[in-house]
Amino acid sequence: MDPRASYDELIRRSREWSTLSSCSALLSWDEQTMMPPSGSSFRSEQLGLLAGLEHDRAADPRVGELLAIVEGSDLVADPESPEAVNVRELRRSFDRKTKLPRSLVEELARVTSRAQHEWVAARKARDFGRFLPWLGRVLSLKRQEADCVGAPSGDPYDALLDEYEPGATASQLSRLFDALRADLVPLVEAIAGATDRPDPAVLKGTFPVDRQKILGELVASSIGFDFDRGRLDTSAHPFCSGIAPGDCRITTRYRPDDFEESFFGVLHEVGHGLYEQGLDPDRFGTPMGASVSLGIHESQSRLWENLVGRGRPFWTHWFPIARRLFRDPLGHAEFDAFHRAINRVEPSLIRTQADEVTYNLHIIIRFDLERALLSGDLPPADLPSAWDERYRHDLGVVPPDASSGCLQDVHWSAGLIGYFPTYTLGNLYAAQLFDRATATLGDLDQSLSRGDALPLLHWLRDHIHRHARRHCPALLIQRATGSPPDPSPLVRSLRERYGPVYRL
Structure with missing residues (x-):
């Protein structure tokens, strides 16, 4: 034929x-x-x-x-x-x-x-x-x-991991995560010992849900999310679903006493949505019209949520708008106090609410526990106690109940074993990509200060989105940034951004 x-x-x-x-x-x-x-x-x-x-x-x-x-x-x-x-x-x-x-x-x-x-x-x-x-x-x-x-390594975890991050193995991830942990621990300890700490009081008050929706949609549209080809809804657990060409759906959840959960949740899911909308619609249904991995997908969401959304340039433009929308809690707030508050670091129970510095500890705990569950080393009935012990040891906090402990994530109920480590891979990739984009674009901070995120989006379209599955994740990162997956840009970024917040 x-x-x-x-x-x-x-x-x-x-x-x-x-x-x-x-x-x-x-x-x-x-x-x-x-x-x-x-x-x-x-x-x-x-x-x-x-x-x-x-x-x-x-x-x-x-x-x-x-x-x-x-x-x-x-x-x-x-x-x-x-x-x-x-x-x-x-x-x-x-x-x-x-x-x-x-x-x-x-x-x-x-x-x-x-x-x-x-x-x-x-x-x-x-x-x-x-x-x-x-x-x-x-x-x-x-x-x-x-x-x-099956898996060439003989590790059953690798057989499941390969579906989400092609080519990656548990042993490779363990080495990357160990290197990241070794650099993060001193930073977390230094922050914990800082005496000049951000005051979260500036974020206390009532943030009407209807106004949160307005701000979320304004920001989503401004950074490139096309509402003619997508929509934003509410769900118990925020997610993004690229259903088809012209139909990308994202969700968030709202609390009237919490501005951050919804806002940064929207930025996170919009990052996923921008990747979906950046794929070639004419190639839908083929590998060249599909995302390459969850780690790369997560790099897009974390880049917009943290490296853009928690930065001073971004809020130089958006803080005055937020003050007008939320006059009671933010009307008299000072920019520096607000920016420090949204970048505060404190151990938390909930992964989706974790700060950027400690977030990866949440992922490493899940990575270790699900490997033990899959292998049979950890009986499912012992999961709550094993979870609580790891949180006590690694983060210094103990869940009061299973809802804020081992029941907080949807992933295991959905059968997504091998999914969690892609979150930390996404953080590593995001820092490398943002580092390279900043060096290439030159005036990125100035663009973001004007509310113009399109230069960054176009760079990501060219270096990540358009390639779809042309390269495996590790090679795609190397071609986009000039280096293989490496935790050092993430650690350097955290030190440079959180050092000033905590006067280190």
């Missing part, structure tokens, strides 16, 4: 199962934002059926036949061409999917859909026991998945 005709059939099939996946994404978005609670049981059946249909198409033996025809042909002679990238990544996906039986794929979709609802209820009731049997079922299914997929 002609390689070109085979390639065209591959792309048609890829777009078909991607469309099925987009239907699942839409149902999942609805499940977390609009669906009444009683719809949970049937929604799990819907998602299970779609997952099975998608799996059947992606693992169809015909796909393997087509790949065999195209591989080695002139179409893929240039390894960086769209055709070569698509074929390489479709092969990678096909090989993984053909190792998974449809029955396991469907059962994972059903169980995780129900488990997420049980997680919400258990978290609300502060009752880990209610979630425990579901956690056990999810872990059992993920072990089966890891056994089916």
Whole structure:
């Protein structure tokens, strides 16, 4: 068969199962934002059926036949061409999917859909026991998945991690995380010993939710999020869902007594959304129209949330606007006091509310615990006590209940084992990217002070977004920044930014 005709059939099939996946994404978005609670049981059946249909198409033996025809042909002679990238990544996906039986794929979709609802209820009731049997079922299914997929290292965790961060291994991450921890500990200790500390009183008061929504949408639009191709809604756990070309949805949550949670949550999810909107819509349904990894995705959200959103240049423009919107709490606030307050460092129980300096400790704890859960070294029933002990040891705080402890994240109920370490990878990547963009653009601080974030967005479009899956994550970072993944730019950035805040 002609390689070109085979390639065209591959792309048609890829777009078909991607469309099925987009239907699942839409149902999942609805499940977390609009669906009444009683719809949970049937929604799990819907998602299970779609997952099975998608799996059947992606693992169809015909796909393997087509790949065999195209591989080695002139179409893929240039390894960086769209055709070569698509074929390489479709092969990678096909090989993984053909190792998974449809029955396991469907059962994972059903169980995780129900488990997420049980997680919400258990978290609300502060009752880990209610979630425990579901956690056990999810872990059992993920072990089966890891056994089916396998990993060259023999570590089942690597088989799951590879789905989120292709090419990464647990041993590699451990080395990166150990190096990061070694540099962060002295900084955290120095901050803890500082006598001149930011005063959070400037952020106390009432911040009407309707005005929080106005500010969030203004900022999102100004940094490039296209509301003609996206929307912002409310959910229990903020997320971004790139459903299809022209349909990217982000969510946040609001508290009238807390300005920061929603605002920085919006910036975070907008960063994800900008990546989704920066992918080539004409290549939707193919690897060259998809994000490369969760670590790279997270680098985009953390870059906008922290490296831009907590910086003085950004607030030089936005603080006067925030003062006008929130006159009672911020009307008489001074800029320096406000900026120091939003950059304060204090150990916290909740990962999503953690400051930028201690955030990675939250991730490293989860990384260690989920590896132990997956291997069986940590029985699920012992998770609350193991969690509490690590928080006491690493952060000096102890959760009063499971809701602010091991039930705070949706990830394990959704079966996302291997997902957590990509958050810290995202922080590492973000610091490297921002460092390089600043050196390249020259006047970035001045642009941000004027409220103009587009030069930075265009740089990210050129160096990250447009490449889709052309390179593996580590190589993409090296090509964009000139260096392989490295924790030193993150540590240097934290020292340079938090030193002045704490007068170090």
